[in-house]
Amino acid sequence: MSNLNKIKSILIKKTLKLDCGKEISNFPLAYETYGNLNEKKDNAILIFHALTGDQYASGINPITKKEGWWNYAVGPGKSFDTDKFFVICANVIGGCMGSYGPGTIDPLTNQPIGTNFPVITINDMVNAQYNLLDYFNIEKLFAVAGGSMGGMQVLQFVSNFPNKARVALPIACTASHSAQNIAFNELGRQAIMSDSNWKEGLYDEKSTNPDKGLAVARMAAHITYLSKQGLQEKFGRNLQERSDLKFGFDADFQIESYLRYQGSVFVDRFDANSYLYITRAMDYFDLTKQFGGNLSKAFKDSKTKFFIISFTSDWLYPTSENKDIVIALNAIGADVGFVEIKTDKGHDSFLLNVPDFLSTIKNYLNTTYSNINERRI
Amino acid sequence: MSNLNKIKSILIKKTLKLDCGKEISNFPLAYETYGNLNEKKDNAILIFHALTGDQYASGINPITKKEGWWNYAVGPGKSFDTDKFFVICANVIGGCMGSYGPGTIDPLTNQPIGTNFPVITINDMVNAQYNLLDYFNIEKLFAVAGGSMGGMQVLQFVSNFPNKARVALPIACTASHSAQNIAFNELGRQAIMSDSNWKEGLYDEKSTNPDKGLAVARMAAHITYLSKQGLQEKFGRNLQERSDLKFGFDADFQIESYLRYQGSVFVDRFDANSYLYITRAMDYFDLTKQFGGNLSKAFKDSKTKFFIISFTSDWLYPTSENKDIVIALNAIGADVGFVEIKTDKGHDSFLLNVPDFLSTIKNYLNTTYSNINERRI
Secondary structure (H helix, E strand, C coil), rough: CCCHHCCEEEEEECCCCCCCCCCEEEEEEEEECCCCCCCCCCCCCEEEECCCCCCCCCCECCCCCCCCCCCEEEEEEEEEEECEEEEEEECCCCCCCCCCCCCCCCCCCCCCCCCCCCCCCCHHHHHHHHHHHHHHCCHHHHHHHHECCCHHHHHHHHHHHCCEEEEEEEEEECCCCCHHHHHHHHHHHHHHCCCCCHHHHHCCCCCCCCCHHHHHHHHHHHHHHCHHHHHHHCCCEECCCCCCCCCCCCCCHHHHHHHHHHHHHHHHCCHHHHHHHHHHHHCCCCCHCCCCCCCHHHHHCCCCEEEEEEEECCCCHHHHHHHHHHHHHHCCCEEEEEEEEEECHHHHHHCCHHHHHHEEEEHHHHHHHHHHHHHHC | CCCCHHHHEEEEECCCCCCCCEEEEEEEEEEEEECCCCCCCCEEEEEEECCCCCCCCCCCCCCCCCECCCCCCCEECCCCCCCCCCEEEEECCCCCCCCCCCEEECCCCCCEEHHHHCCHHHHHHHHHHHHHHHHHHCCCCEEEEEECHHHHHHHHHHHHHCCCEEEEEEEEEEEECCCHHHHHHHHHHHHHHHHCCCCCHHCCCCCCCCCCHHHHHHHHHHHHHHHHHHHHCCCCCCCCCCCCCCCCCCCCCCCHHHHHHHHHHHHCCCCCHHHEEEEEEEECCEEEHHCCCCCCHCCCCCCCCCEEEEEHHHHHHHHHHHHHHHHHHHHHCCCCCEEECCCCCHHHHHHHHCHHHHHHHHHHHHHHHHHHHHHHH
């Protein structure tokens, strides 16, 4: 990828002790911002990205030249209204868009760190990103928000820093990664690690590319992002540019062609080792276990207002798992709202143009922000 | 695999015109039987196997030394009671247990046929197996039965041969393979074809083995065979022989270890090219389309009694798709029973020890067989 010099980042000098026991320091955290921080510095929103996202939530990603991953939600007049709010989004550590990750060049060897990179957790990701508050001199964020793995980071952030966000929006996520989700992530990892070009993670050094394995991993994940009904309605058994079956192994069906395409474009923008590390972090996420089996304890010191959103057709992070978070918050009398959005677009709904979802966030944020400011007056 | 000489087969001499347009003749169809054909020859049941099954439904498979795939259901006193019924089961064409398939040695080259094998369909499989009736001199089967792809064969069999079975038991199947199911099959095929050892299907000739790709395909499929709830209850986040996370990419969780095991044992008993061909046949299956969009027409000439079984937690072939078959049969006043079995074991339920399911089949077959015989008296 060219244009890597366009990436903004902060260098985190102070030592971060990781969950694995290792310590890191002097590492880069790449970020992007949208909108302006106001004088009171009370309008900042930290958005956390999902598995394959990055800091480019809105506008055109300068590296991939594609639209930002949350372009429907972040921008002037949108759900996260950048005319009003100052949105910050960072690339997670372990990622491949400028933050410290397995693709970072080790100055000692002049080669990517590869699988010598430590296994990181959602907790580590959040602790690294907390440094952005110091960097921007923000005492308290207005909101933290994110979907899928981004939602896990929201939960972990409030747990770690109970008084650093007025509002928390975990979307389509879970407090404890399920067996089925671990299974799908492990499938993806096995696809990558089974690629003879993966070379135990040293593919750059050996000038090979495990792109076929990574593409298969992406295809597997992509199926889980869509609902059975949504796939049926969108593709059904429609044929791909042919009037009849060809009796071969090319893509006869549109769904096959679509998946192959999704796999092929993904490998151009994502690093195979990052995929391993980030899925591992998701699988390790179990906030309930961090608090001895009582999720409520994760939030007991917080005054943060929660608003939780799930989607009817999301079978990866179904409503029931989102409701478990609501129940844990209700059990300690926390301020928590919840809505289940009706859609057939599956887990991907949080990234798509789902008007009810987008307007729900917009209304919630605008109203809450106004209320907070009125109370101050 | 050794002991291949233990496999029984018939040589089908007459020409079979395949859906792809090619013709085959003088090809082997491997089969096994359980129980005895009675004098009236009215107690024969033809069982069709699913994607990775074979002719060894019951007892010990002499090739793999493992229990037959339907050992819970087929045997003396079991659902398909071999003290009473004569059960026949054949390996589908395209398979790898002795029937004509991509692994069959081409006498001209002394190498496996590989991807020169024609793409076959469920219709082709059924038409090949119809020869077993002639071979055993059976005028009319008592029943045809099968789950998953076996169920598709049941539907196709009755459609092709409307008066050749008194009873039809399609289990956990569909009349038209869904987009999501095509997607998962395509994922498996891509995993195999992306393995650098697949060699365009010529792996035997080149003395390589696409076992890693095949294992990934199997892992993907295996996840779909189990329900989210079943996986959670069986594995949850239990760790594999360790007291805490290891912060690496070995199998920390039992579900990871389980999937890796499923992949590794599968490659010892199954052929990668057969996996491609059989999944393709499943994806091509659309009985509704064969009859111009009206599934009822597939059965309009038949007097076969249908009994359809689905499972509550089967998300691969959900109850709704099984009910579509019931609706099509009801629309023409066919004799059709239907039951949805409550279980959290997912699609795999039809292969497992699910007592309600096993007793339902047993009661249905025994009662129906008695009724038919009483009426004759």
